[in-house]
Amino acid sequence: MGDPNLLEVLAEEGKIAHKDIDYSFQMSESLSSRETSFLINEETMFQRNQQSKDSIFFRDGIRQIDFVLSYVDDIKKDSELKAERRKEFEKNLRKTGLELEIEDKRDSEDGRTYFVKIHAPWEVLVTYAEVLGIKMPIKESDIPRPKHTPISYVLGPVRLPQNVKYPHPEYFTAQFSRHRQELFLIEDQATFFPSSSRNRIVYYILSRCPFGIEDGKKRFGIERLLTSNTYSSAYPLHDGQYWKPSEPPNPANERYILRKNWARFSYFYKEQPLDLIKNYYGEKIGIYFVFLGYYTEMLFFAAIVGLACFIYGLLSMEHNACSIEICDPEIGGQMIMCPLCDQVCDYWRLNSTCLASKFSHLFDNESTVFFAIFMGIWVTLFLEFWKQRQARLEYEWDLVDFEEEQQQLQLRPEFEAMCKHRKLNAVTKEMEPYMPLYTRIPWYFFSGATVTLWMSLVVTSMVAVIVYRLSVFATFASFMESDASLKQVKSFLTPQIATSLTGSCLNFIVILILNFFYERISAWITKMEIPRTYQEYESSLTLKMFLFQFVNFYSACFYVAFFKGKFVGYPGRYTYLFNEWRGEECDPGGCLIELTTQLTIIMTGKQIFGNVKEAIYPLALNWWRRRKARTNSEKLYSRWEQDHDLESFGPLGLFYEYLETVIQFGFVTLFVASFPLAPLLALINNIVEIRVDAWKLTTQYRRTVASKAHSIGVWQDILYGMAVLSVATNAFIVAFTSDIIPRLVYYYAYSTNATQPMRGYVNNSLSVFLIADFPNHTAPSETRDFITCRYRDYRHPPDDENKYFHNMQFWHVLAAKMTFIIVMEHVVFLVKFLLAWMIPDVPKDVVERIKREKLMTIKILHDFELNKLKENLGINSDELAKHVMIEENKAQLAKSTI
Structure with missing residues (x-):
């Protein structure tokens, strides 16, 4: 390290960016002879001494462990090559200034794992802090924190202690410069850089450190070594045990503080220590929890309104004119309905659906329209206020001038390995791997074809579930609609409801199975596309996963909402699927109750399954790994071994968390008109989700490498797209799936009873069919004494010259539905645009704070x-x-x- 020519050699090999080399070269000149001597004689200076198993220091108890690499002797093929790579890599790490200490496998509990502990000395930290543009404090801020409003005192039990919510004072910051060290508030060099910044700096070095030349190509980066199993893992250490505070000389145990104040289910009602999360895990993970917490807070208001709408439906259920008529033995009991399937199904009395009609009123009432409009406005406020929250976060977390981290643009090892061409980068003026477009086009076509095939498979499985429903409907009808159905029977479990319940459960199982396989296939396809950078890889995977899950989770709901019961025809001229199965009909009260059933089962099932999986899977895996590892209980079970036996969060850990949240957002917004309790279910789930995610990150996963992010990225664009789509879907649900519009048309245009305007609506909404007109293959096998039967539609009676053609009321209702869609969409979109225009993206006080900080910094x-x-x-x-x-x-x- 004392010889600057070593770094010049690395510069000639092109392993380190020019700026890094200049800083490292200057840094090398500042190292003392004592440090140089230490690096040369490292193995002889230290002996194996007994130390605390909670120690996060080298054997000297002074130098903190910033990163750990582990590997196992591989006696299979390429063992010599891997050993040579490790030797070269570790030699080059020392050249960059990092200090290494190796734990022999004989000292590990499993007796086969080597651990390479890495420490970044002060000179390395100050050099790369300048390279990465890390902002550090220069003066305590004179801008007071936002004051509590009067309502804040009501929320006192929700608040965290100030020392937990704000673990550090606010400072004016500036990009660190080692030539201006006197400017910064450096009280102690050992604690000046937080552990998250330290592991970020070390990972930056690891990701750019070379390990040799193979096949005429320069190889570098820890990710490539992990991919080739040269090292088995690379991770920063947790700063202590989560169940007890650290003892001196260990630094303050932020992991314990997080576990105590955040990762506990008993604290479900408490706010999150967001600054502490950011300090420990980095801004990228921090902003996810900010978003999840903000989304949960906004769901609280939607849940209250949705619950109020549900309570209104509950209180008005017994007074619903339609249900009263259906349940009345003299009205609904005298209406003989046409069979719901051919031959096997019998005629049935309308009042047999009495309880089902009452239950349908819970979700299909006058408040449905109000709630649909409210949610269209709510989603706009949610996204607009999130932009403000994000802007405030950028200021508070020093991300105002943040640009995408360089490691996000780092070339993937797989890309470098597959590239056979090189070209000059116009920006860096360096030769870099290059893959011509013509070599990637076949993979793009293959990728697109595979995604299309799997989405087609989802549609096919949905059709299979429909066929199942059509097949078993006759079975349910044969024993549920026997002679008893022609008596005065009032049952909730009608053949439609029974079929819908079993079909929804089957559909949910199919969704989980398809999702399990597609997750692995989509990751494989994305790798085959050979994306150039990690950012390209994540963007490509995001597109594939979201498109598939959108179709997978929502296709059944779209079918029930917009297709079921719309093209069934009428008695005597039914529409058949594959010329064999008659199309599904809706309940006499409409398909909304079936959409509610479908939505409830899929949404609730997905949330319960997801939370159980997230909690049990890492717990069981870690237990098994520790059980296998701890073969020598007399050995010291050190901190690096304990963390090694934890599950890795992985680079795509946050990706799946965001995907889960966005899919839930779709359930809450796209179909909320049919299920006003959806926001309440999502609220309960998210309260649990926050604590489950916190618990698993704090206790069951290795500490992640800190990385920056100033937004939720491409997910924000997806949320905006779903918000726009939700206005259209809810308008169509109210118009075509619920029974609101036909009732309103009858109320204002066809009712003849001034005192009870809705009296006679049920009879008006059912058309008459002459049983003698049934074709032989559709008529029930048993003959009855009835002359006519009723079915849900607006058609002329059999004695009219326009027999069975749509009557004028059908066109009036259709016109009213289209008018409602147009009016609702325009009203909601107008309000959305007005709100977006009125609410600034950056709050005024944040703008003033940013200006004040820039002025003070200058x-x-x-x-x-x-x-x-x-x-x-x-x-x-x-x-x-x-x-x-x-x-x-x-x-x-x-x-x-x-």
Whole structure:
């Protein structure tokens, strides 16, 4: 490390960016002879000593472990190649200034794993803090934190202690510069850089460190070594045990604080310690929990309104005019309905659906329209206020001037391995791997064909479930609609409801199975596309997974909402699927209750299954891994071994968390008109989800490498798209799936009873069919004494000259439905645009705070440079001011001349 020529060799090999080399070269000159001697004689200076199993330091108890690499001796093929790679890689890590300490496999509990502990000394940290543009404090902020409003005192039990919510004071910050170290508030070099910044810096070095030249190509980066199993894992250490605080000399155990104040189910009602999460896990994970918490808060308001609408339906259920008529033995009991399937099904009395009609009213009442419009406005407020929350977060977390991290643009090892061409990068002016488009086009076609095939498979499975429903409907009808159905029977479990329940459960099982296989296939396809960077890989996978899950989870709901019961025909001229099965009909009260059933089963089942899986899977896996690893209980079970036996969160861990949340958002917004309790279910799930995610991150997963992010990325665009689509879907659900519009048309245009306007609606909504007109293959096998039967539609009676053609009321209802869709969409979109225009993306107080901080930062930097110049020139303050004024006048004169 004392020889700067070593870094010049690396520069010639092109392993490190030019800027990194310049800093590292200057850093190497500043190292003391003592540190140089230490690196050379590392193995001889330290002996194996007994130490605490909770220690996060090297054997000397001074140098903190910032990162750990592990590997196992591989006696199979390529063992020598892997050993040579590790040797070269570790040698080059030492050249960059990192300090390494290796734990022999004989000291590990399993007796086969080597651990390479890595420490970043001060010189490395200050160098790469400048390279990465990390902002560090220069002065405590004089901007007061937002004051509590009067309602905040009501929410006192929800609040966390101030020292947990705000673990550190607010500071004015500036990008770190090692030439201005005196400017920064450095009290202790060991604690100046938080552990998240330290592991981020070390990972930056690891991801760019070379390990040799193979097949004429330069190889570098820890990710490639992990892919080739040269190392088995690479991870930063947790700073202590989650069940007890650390003892000196270990630093404050933030993991324990998080477990105590965040990752506990008994704290479900508490706010989250967001600053502490950000400090420990980094901004990328922090912003996910900010979004999940904000989404949960907004769901609270939607849940209250939805619950109020449900209670309204519950209270008005017994007074619903339609249900009263259906349940009345003299009205619904005298209406003989046409069979719901051919031959096997019998005639049935309308009042047999009495309880089902009452239950349908819970979700299909006057409040449905109000709630659909409310949710269209709610989703706009949700997205607009999220932009404000995100802007506030950017200021509070020093992300205002943040640009995408360089490691997000880092080339993937798989891309480099497959590339046979190189070209000059116009920006860096360096030769880099390049893959011509013509070599990737076949994989793009294959990828598109595979995704299309799987989405077709989803549609096929949905058709199979429909066929199942049609097949078993006759079975249910044969024993549920026997002679008893022609008596005065009032049952909730009608053949339609029974078929819908079993079909929905079967559909949910099929969804889980297809999703399980597609997750693995989509990851494989994306790798075959050979994306250039990790960012391209994640974007491609996001598109595939979202498209598939959108079709997988929502296709059944779209079918029930917009297709079921719409194209069945009428008695005597039914529509048949595959010329064999008659199309499904809706309940006499409409298909909304079946959509509600479908939505409830899929949404609730998915949330319960997801939370159980997230909690049990890592717990069981870690138990089994520890059980296998702890073969030598007399050995020290060290901190790096404990973390090694935890599950890895992985680079796509957050991806699946976002995907789960976005799919839930679709259930809450796309079909909420049919199920006002959806926001309440989502609220309960998210309250649990926050604590489950916190618990598994804190206790069951290795610590993730800290990385920055200033937004939720492409997911925000997906949310905007779903918000726009939700307005259309809810308008169509109210118009075509619920029974609201036909009732309103009857109320205002066809009712003849002034005192009870809705009296006679049921009779009006059912058409008459002459049983003698049944074709032989559709008529029930048993003959009855009835002359006519009723069916749900608006058609002329058999004695009319326009026999069985749609009557004028059908066209009036259709016109009303289309008018409602157009009016609702325009009203909601108008309100959406007005709200988007009225609500600024960045709150006014945040704009002022940003300006204040920039002004103060410039002033502090200016004063620092003036004082430095004063010291260098050895002049007094008046002379210095005069000197500065002369220089400023010269610059102004030159500017005006130009």
